[in-house]
Every structure is written in structure tokens, then in C-alpha cells.
Amino acid sequence: MNTIRDKCAIVGVGTTEYYKRGQSYPETELSMACTAILAALDDAGLTIDDLDGFSIYSSSCDPATVGAELGVPEIRWATTTTSGGGGCVGALGVAAAAIATGQATTIVSLMTLQQLNKRLGGSAVGGMLQYAMMSEGGSPYGGSGIAPSAAFTANNGLLSPGHSFAQITSRHMHLYGTTREQIAEVALSSRRNASTNPRALRPEPLTIDDYFNARMINDPLCLFDYTMESDGAVAVITTSVERARTLRQPPVLISAASHGGAGRWGPALFKYFQTPDEHFATSGHRPVAQRMYEMAGVGPSDVDVALLYDHFAPMVLIQLEDYGFCPIGEGGPFVADGNIRYGTGSIPVNTHGGNLSEAYIIGMTHVREAVEQLRGTAANQVEGAEVALVTGGPAGLPVSGAILRKDV
Amino acid sequence: MAGDFGPLTKGVFPTILFETHADEMAQPFWDAAKDDRLVCQHCTGCGTFRMPPSPFCFKCQSRDHDFRELPGTGTIYSFTVVRHPLHPDLIDCCPYVSGVVELDGTQGAGARMLVNIIDVDPDTVKIGDRVEIVFEHVNDEMSTPRFRPITS
Numbered sequence: 001m002n003t004i005r006d007k008c009a010i011v012g013v014g015t016t017e018y019y020k021r022g023q024s025y026p027e028t029e030l031s032m033a034c035t036a037i038l039a040a041l042d043d044a045g046l047t048i049d050d051l052d053g054f055s056i057y058s059s060s061c062d063p064a065t066v067g068a069e070l071g072v073p074e075i076r077w078a079t080t081t082t083s084g085g086g087g088c089v090g091a092l093g094v095a096a097a098a099i100a101t102g103q104a105t106t107i108v109s110l111m112t113l114q115q116l117n118k119r120l121g122g123s124a125v126g127g128m129l130q131y132a133m134m135s136e137g138g139s140p141y142g143g144s145g146i147a148p149s150a151a152f153t154a155n156n157g158l159l160s161p162g163h164s165f166a167q168i169t170s171r172h173m174h175l176y177g178t179t180r181e182q183i184a185e186v187a188l189s190s191r192r193n194a195s196t197n198p199r200a201l202r203p204e205p206l207t208i209d210d211y212f213n214a215r216m217i218n219d220p221l222c223l224f225d226y227t228m229e230s231d232g233a234v235a236v237i238t239t240s241v242e243r244a245r246t247l248r249q250p251p252v253l254i255s256a257a258s259h260g261g262a263g264r265w266g267p268a269l270f271k272y273f274q275t276p277d278e279h280f281a282t283s284g285h286r287p288v289a290q291r292m293y294e295m296a297g298v299g300p301s302d303v304d305v306a307l308l309y310d311h312f313a314p315m316v317l318i319q320l321e322d323y324g325f326c327p328i329g330e331g332g333p334f335v336a337d338g339n340i341r342y343g344t345g346s347i348p349v350n351t352h353g354g355n356l357s358e359a360y361i362i363g364m365t366h367v368r369e370a371v372e373q374l375r376g377t378a379a380n381q382v383e384g385a386e387v388a389l390v391t392g393g394p395a396g397l398p399v400s401g402a403i404l405r406k407d408v
Numbered sequence: 409m410a411g412d413f414g415p416l417t418k419g420v421f422p423t424i425l426f427e428t429h430a431d432e433m434a435q436p437f438w439d440a441a442k443d444d445r446l447v448c449q450h451c452t453g454c455g456t457f458r459m460p461p462s463p464f465c466f467k468c469q470s471r472d473h474d475f476r477e478l479p480g481t482g483t484i485y486s487f488t489v490v491r492h493p494l495h496p497d498l499i500d501c502c503p504y505v506s507g508v509v510e511l512d513g514t515q516g517a518g519a520r521m522l523v524n525i526i527d528v529d530p531d532t533v534k535i536g537d538r539v540e541i542v543f544e545h546v547n548d549e550m551s552t553p554r555f556r557p558i559t560s
């Protein structure tokens with residue numbers, strides 16, 4: 001079968017520094033995007049004259065504006081996966097598909113984020129109402145207009161992503177006996193990794209007592225189950241594997257990248273929740289995981305390090321099930337047994353500290369970490385890491401998963 | 409818009425009227441709500457219930473439908489207890505319980521309601537609890553559906 005397996009590689013990574021929410025001023029989302037793109041090209045040993053495509057997600061930037069700002073000679077590819085952060089690594093697959101079919105040669109995928117004036121989910125009433133009444137079919141992070149059906153959801157009190165992900169978490173706890181102690185292990189393990197990662201924004205120690213003494217935001221989620229809010233930009237450059245081997249950095253092959261999900265997962269969250277029983281208490285990733293593993297020709301036991309999208313701690317535990325690291329419903333005991341810990345666990349997860357403790361740039365920090373693990377330059381290097389899993393979402397479809405591997 | 413919520417009751421998320429209005433498709437639901445009745449869109453092609461009202465049946469893709477009156481009872485499918493207000497002005501209604509209710513008389517998934525569940529103890533409410541609908545009559549055009557425990 002004709003697939004993108006190992007036909008393209010990530011050859012450059014560029015970033016701004018990671019900032020706490022609002023601290024990136026007077027930089028702008030445009031300036032940070034440009035900074036990250038130039039740094040990624042430089043990392044690869046390329047220049048702006050080589051760049052000819054954008055494959056983005058979650059409205060990260062406007063390729064027309066960035067292309068004009070940086071003087072890109074010709075844009076041959078400009079696409080985005082739909083919806084929000086779930087499409088993150090799906091965008092790498094779209095880039096690979098474009099390059100493998102000769103439609104572009106050098107494509108950037110990126111996220112740039114400045115939360116000075118916008119907040120995911122909203123904390124001001126204006127933002128909250130916009131959120132509650134977001135337009136049909138749009139991203140919850142950027143809806144506009146008031147949909148008539150908002151009347152069905154504007155008054156129910158479910159206002160933020162955290163309120164939504166608590167529904168999945170509560171149901172998972174009900175079905176499988178998952179406990180807060182087990183979920184805490186995700187937060188604590190991530191924090192331990194962050195404590196030895198110099199760029200982590202939350203390196204300070206976190207104990208189980210801290211976790212249980214923290215305020216409940218909305219049951220069953222406490223403060224430390226929530227990601228932080230950050231500013232910054234991360235960009236990666238994808239090109240053909242043949243060209244990658246002539247460039248400055250060791251290539252990181254895109255073995256597989258798939259996006260999508262079961263149709264009736266749909267928007268899944270936020271104002272929907274009509275997901276069938278068999279998918280409700282999941283991450284929505286299960287069909288994507290299956291296609292991804294088939295494309296890559298590997299299985300969960302081949303994965304050396306997993307960078308799992310962690311906007312909320314319990315979503316890591318549930319993704320471990322959907323990506324086959326443990327049976328369905330056993331994510332709780334699996335993490336409680338120490339399996340995700342760096343250094344000692346069977347599958348080290350979020351070795352950089354994840355969105356929970358390193359930084360939250362809507363998924364791209366996980367791609368950066370995967371590349372560094374496979375180059376052998378990560379702060380918390382997994383010895384001999386050759387295969388990395390990176391995910392985007394759960395969120396409204398598409399969610400996405402990718403297998404990246406060392407060129408050996 | 410701070411301060412526009414009026415007096416708040418603990419556990420009850422305030423009805424926010426920011427030009428929310430029914431479309432043609434949803435009008436029968438809001439008309440029935442004014443009379444304290446719960447109706448649900450129902451596919452006359454295959455019998456599937458769906459909520460909120462929408463143009464197509466997700467099961468058979470038919471547009472033919474009617475509205476069926478439901479008993480107004482249901483079961484808590486999932487929920488959260490919101491303890492931290494998203495805006496300081498909402499502090500007096502916290503904690504409140506919001507969640508997903510599966511409606512009796514429907515097939516469940518596809519026809520669930522997302523609602524504020526009132527008159528419950530946030531520390532003991534649980535999935536599987538039985539609830540019934542109650543409407544707050546906000547004005548001549550709008551009645552807000554909520555659910556409360558069935559007290560037999």
C-alpha cells in the first residue's frame with residue numbers, strides 16, 4: 001500500500017522561549033511565529049528561500065501574513081487540519097503527504113500563542129459567553145457569533161474545557177473505578193520530569209499532599225489536573241527523507257501520522273456529549289491509534305517514549321488505554337504502578353514535563369520533545385530512544401497521533 | 409457585563425439571556441417548555457431521538473421528524489461539580505452541579521441533555537442517580553430546563 005511511512009522527516013525545530021501567560025509582551029503572535037520559523041530553518045541548515053509550505057492546525061497563524069512578513073519566495077502548500085489542538089500531529093501527516101506527492105519540498109508546522117487577550121475557555125464573562133455560545137462547527141477556542149442552538153447550552157453551567165473533560169473523567173471513574181490517587185500520579189510524574197528540565201515553567205516540587213490539598217476547580221479535577229497557560233511559539237520543518245539526510249541534523253522520520261476519529265465522537269465535548277457509550281469514556285483516539293500503528297508497522301511495545309497531549313491529567317491515563325499500553329479501563333492501575341515514570345517505568349511519558357508542567361503551546365512542545373529524544377539531546381534523555389509516539393487531543397475531531405523514529 | 413446576573417442561588421447556574429433565541433427547528437422544544445413539557449425531536453424515518461433539534465437524522469439521514477413528549481425523567485450519565493467560578497460574579501452560585509442526563513423514552517446517546525442539576529448535595533450526587541426536569545420560566549419566551557432529584 002502507498003503510505004507516507006518514512007518518506008519524510010523533521011529536520012529542524014525552532015522556538016521562542018516559553019513564557020508564563022501574558023509574559024511575552026511586547027512580542028506578538030506574528031513575531032513569535034516568525035522567530036520560531038527562522039530558528040527552525042536555521043536548525044536544519046536551511047533559509048527562508050527553501051520554505052515553500054505551511055501545514056498548520058488550530059488557526060495557529062495566517063500563512064499569507066507570515067509568508068509576506070518573512071519574504072517566502074513562493075508558497076506551494078497552505079493547509080490546516082480543522083478544529084483545535086487535536087489536529088496537531090495530524091498536520092505533520094498532511095505535510096508529509098504533500099511532500100511525498102511532490103507538491104511542496106519544505107513545509108513548516110507551528111503553533112504561536114499569546115494569551116494576553118484571549119484565554120482558552122475564557123475567564124472573563126465576555127469570553128465565557130462567547131465560549132458558551134460559540135458558532136456551529138467552529139473551534140471552541142475561536143468561535144464567533146451566537147448560534148440558535150446555544151440556547152440549549154448557554155444556561156447549563158458547562159463553560160470551560162475543564163468542565164467538559166470532567167464529564168469524561170467522571171464517567172471513566174464510574175465505569176472502571178479510576179481514582180484521584182491514580183490520576184495524581186500523572187501530575188506528579190510530569191512534575192518530576194519538569195524539575196530536571198531547565199525550560200520548564202513549573203519546576204517546583206509537587207507532592208501527593210500538595211495535590212490533595214489543592215483547591216478543586218471542578219470535581220473530579222483539582223488545580224494540578226489542569227494544564228498551565230503559556231505564551232510562545234514552536235515550529236518544525238519537514239522535508240523529504242532523501243533531502244533530510246543531506247542536512248545539518250540527524251533526520252527524525254515521520255513513520256506515521258493519522259488524524260480523525262469515530263464520526264459520532266464528533267465535537268464530543270463542549271456542547272455536544274452525544275458520543276455513543278463505547279466512545280464516551282475514551283480519549284477519542286482509538287481509531288486513530290489503530291491506523292497510525294498500521295501505517296508505521298509498529299505496535300505499542302515498540303514505542304520508547306510517549307508524548308501524550310495533557311491539557312488535563314486524566315486524559316493521559318485514558319490515552320494510554322487507547323494507544324494500547326494497557327487494556328481498556330486499566331489506565332488507573334497502570335499509572336499507579338509507576339509505568340509512566342522516566343527512568344524506571346515501562347513507557348516513559350511526557351519526559352519534558354508535558355503541558356501540565358513544562359509549557360502549553362497547544363501540542364507543539366510535545367513534537368519538540370519527541371525530536372530531541374530521537375536526536376539524543378533531551379533534558380531527560382530516554383536511553384536508546386528510537387521510536388516516539390506523539391499525540392494531539394482529545395478534543396473535537398480530528399484528534400491525531402504520530403509515530404516518529406530515529407533514522408537508523 | 410459584570411454584575412448582570414442578578415441575585416444568585418447556590419447550586420443554580422443563572423439563566424443568561426444574551427439574545428439566545430430558538431431557530432425554526434428548535435421552536436417546538438421552547439414552546440413546550442413554556443408549558444412545563446419536555447419534547448424531543450424524533451425521526452419519523454427510523455425512530456431515533458435527537459437533541460438538540462437539528463436538520464438531519466444521524467442514523468438514517470432523513471429530514472422527516474416530529475416532536476414526541478417524553479416523561480421528563482432521566483438518569484445522570486456524567487457530571488461535574490463546579491466549585492471555582494469562571495468569573496468572580498458567579499461565586500454565589502458555586503458549587504453547582506452540571507452534567508449529562510440520559511432521557512427516559514429515548515435511545516440515550518444522541519438525545520442526552522446537558523443541564524444544570526439542582527437541589528442536590530454536591531458531595532453525594534453520583535452517576536446513575538434518577539432525576540426529573542424542572543423549568544424556570546424566565547419570561548414569556550424563555551423557560552430554562554434544569555433537572556432535580558426525583559423525590560418519591
Ligand SMILES: [Zn+2]
Pocket residue numbers: 451452453454455456465466467468469470
Ligand atoms: Zn432516522
